[in-house]
Amino acid sequence: MLKKLTVDNFRCLEEFEIEFGGLSLLLGVNGAGKSTVFEVIQRLCDFVVGHKEVDEVFPRSTITRWQKSANQIFDLLIDGPGGVYDYTLMIAHHPERGTAQVFHESLTFNEHPICVFENGKLRLPGPSGSSAKKNDFPFDRSLSVVGRLSPRGRRDRLSWFKQFMSRLIVVGPFSHGIGSIAHAEDAVLDADGGNFPNWYRHISQERQDLILEVFDKLRPVIGGFRSLTLPEGGSDQRLLRVKIARDDKQKKVIDYSFEDLSDGERILIILYTLLFANRGLGYALLIDEPDNFLALSEIQPWLMELQDLCDDGEIQALLISHHPEVIDYLGPENGIWLKRKPNCPTEVAAGPDAADESLSLSEVVARGWE
Amino acid sequence: MPRKVALVVYCEDRQHWAFIRRFLEITRPGAYREIRPKISPKGRGAAENWVLKQYADALRNYRNKSRPKHQVMLMRDVDASSFGERLSQFDRASDEASIKKRQPGERVAIFLPARNIETWFAYLNGETVEETRTRTYRKLDQESDCAPCVEQLARMCGEGKLRRGAPPSLEKACDEYNARVKGKVPATAGSARR
Numbered sequence: 394m395l396k397k398l399t400v401d402n403f404r405c406l407e408e409f410e411i412e413f414g415g416l417s418l419l420l421g422v423n424g425a426g427k428s429t430v431f432e433v434i435q436r437l438c439d440f441v442v443g444h445k446e447v448d449e450v451f452p453r454s455t456i457t458r459w460q461k462s463a464n465q466i467f468d469l470l471i472d473g474p475g476g477v478y479d480y481t482l483m484i485a486h487h488p489e490r491g492t493a494q495v496f497h498e499s500l501t502f503n504e505h506p507i508c509v510f511e512n513g514k515l516r517l518p519g520p521s522g523s524s525a526k527k528n529d530f531p532f533d534r535s536l537s538v539v540g541r542l543s544p545r546g547r548r549d550r551l552s553w554f555k556q557f558m559s560r561l562i563v564v565g566p567f568s569h570g571i572g573s574i575a576h577a578e579d580a581v582l583d584a585d586g587g588n589f590p591n592w593y594r595h596i597s598q599e600r601q602d603l604i605l606e607v608f609d610k611l612r613p614v615i616g617g618f619r620s621l622t623l624p625e626g627g628s629d630q631r632l633l634r635v636k637i638a639r640d641d642k643q644k645k646v647i648d649y650s651f652e653d654l655s656d657g658e659r660i661l662i663i664l665y666t667l668l669f670a671n672r673g674l675g676y677a678l679l680i681d682e683p684d685n686f687l688a689l690s691e692i693q694p695w696l697m698e699l700q701d702l703c704d705d706g707e708i709q710a711l712l713i714s715h716h717p718e719v720i721d722y723l724g725p726e727n728g729i730w731l732k733r734k735p736n737c738p739t740e741v742a743a744g745p746d747a748a749d750e751s752l753s754l755s756e757v758v759a760r761g762w763e
Numbered sequence: 764m765p766r767k768v769a770l771v772v773y774c775e776d777r778q779h780w781a782f783i784r785r786f787l788e789i790t791r792p793g794a795y796r797e798i799r800p801k802i803s804p805k806g807r808g809a810a811e812n813w814v815l816k817q818y819a820d821a822l823r824n825y826r827n828k829s830r831p832k833h834q835v836m837l838m839r840d841v842d843a844s845s846f847g848e849r850l851s852q853f854d855r856a857s858d859e860a861s862i863k864k865r866q867p868g869e870r871v872a873i874f875l876p877a878r879n880i881e882t883w884f885a886y887l888n889g890e891t892v893e894e895t896r897t898r899t900y901r902k903l904d905q906e907s908d909c910a911p912c913v914e915q916l917a918r919m920c921g922e923g924k925l926r927r928g929a930p931p932s933l934e935k936a937c938d939e940y941n942a943r944v945k946g947k948v949p950a951t952a953g954s955a956r957r
Contacts, residue, residue: 616764704907
């Protein structure tokens with residue numbers, strides 16, 4: 394479980410620390426830095442398990458505007474089986490050359506190093522945990538050594554960490570860009586959910602038992618819903634289709650293309666699939682405004698399902714929302730409040746004073762809580 | 764299909780809500796599409812009068828024929844008061860709002876754990892409990908830790924009786940649930956006991 398993120402010199406995050414629970418809701422006005430928190434986590438995933446180069450993932454444009462330092466620092470604390478993983482990344486930007494390089498990257502478990510990259514050299518602890526120079530190897534300063542290192546022998550903890558990073562899903566589903574064609578199988582869902590057919594094609598192969606549960610959950614949510622199918626569509630393509638029955642006896646089933654559904658129906662399918670196709674597998678879901686496009690009456694039932702899965706440790710979820718339904722349901726217990734003044738860094742702040750119980754939390758927020 | 768709320772639940776804190784939510788999910792499959800929580804904005808353990816303040820409106824809405832038909836559940840700890848005093852506060856609240864008191868047969872159920880819901884948890888966890896104004900039991904570390912207690916209660920409900928030594932406020936809650944939520948004929952005194 395993601396426990397704590399520390400960031401220095403990335404956009405509006407300067408000497409910034411935030412701690413997460415099993416279910417957290419990031420709250421704050423526009424521009425407070427909520428989505429930037431998600432962006433950092435997404436970029437760290439891209440760097441470590443997406444195998445992208447540091448220049449591409451952390452370009453110079455991501456440096457805090459009012460900072461003079463050209464160094465960026467990121468640190469992730471993760472609760473894992475038996476202890477705490479600590480991943481640290483330090484990047485040095487070179488303004489003259491317009492390039493960036495990793496000058497420190499490390500992964501520790503309960504403060505014992507798993508691997509350390511510094512000054513262009515990878516250091517692996519010896520059999521007794523020693524860090525003798527004979528275990529030093531040169532390594533490319535533009536790549537993640539943690540991501541590239543082969544998890545063998547005693548480095549099974551490295552394997553766990555990499556799997557955890559690959560199971561962080563950062564998404565702000567936006568139904569307009571989501572079609573029906575699954576060109577391929579994608580293991581990673583895009584930030585806007587636009588490749589949902591490809592991602593669904595991937596998970597439907599791997600997790601058939603969980604997909605049946607997704608269908609069960611969707612049946613009372615979408616009138617007449619029976620199942621999702623992926624028939625062949627020629628040239629190695631498959632088409633994401635939705636079977637809708639006219640009545641409970643399943644007669645007169647019509648096979649719709651996924652894009653024939655309404656915006657809200659598509660988002661509901663994505664949201665319930667995110668929950669129930671990923672449960673129990675160590676996923677963390679970071680969902681930016683899940684309430685977009687949803688009917689008012691559909692928000693709370695999904696939140697209740699989410700809350701149960703998080704409470705039972707089946708998934709971790711971090712949400713961003715401005716919706717009153719979400720704020721009132723999760724805000725009092727699970728809210729993390731962010732605030733920021735113009736040209737100043739984001740801060741984690743105390744939330745609104747809850748002394749006045751005659752107002753809902755969303756009403757307090759609507760009136761301006763800062 | 765469109766959600767149809769059949770039960771509005773008023774709780775003074777998140778622990779009450781976790782308990783009720785999980786109980787309903789076990790005993791009424793698909794309940795999440797039927798229930799609508801109204802929880803004190805203050806959060807955990809800090810809003811003892813909030814449910815009482817909502818009561819008159821809840822009763823008014825329940826009786827309003829132009830509103831969708833629904834049932835109501837309210838939960839409030841007895842705390843240092845007494846069960847009878849707490850219950851009569853609800854009647855006084857309807858009097859003050861100039862509306863008729865809750866009538867027999869109205870699907871508005873009031874649950875009053877005494878001294879608080881932790882007494883119920885202790886009993887459901889197998890402890891011998893005494894329900895007094897002063898005796899308190901350990902709070903759960905997390906709200907979701909009530910899940911085994913809820914499963915135990917659902918099992919007892921399925922068998923139609925509580926294990927010996929049940930706190931009186933839980934026995935009354937079972938009678939209230941059967942009569943006002945499930946719509947069964949009010950149980951006779953003591954019928955919920957083994």
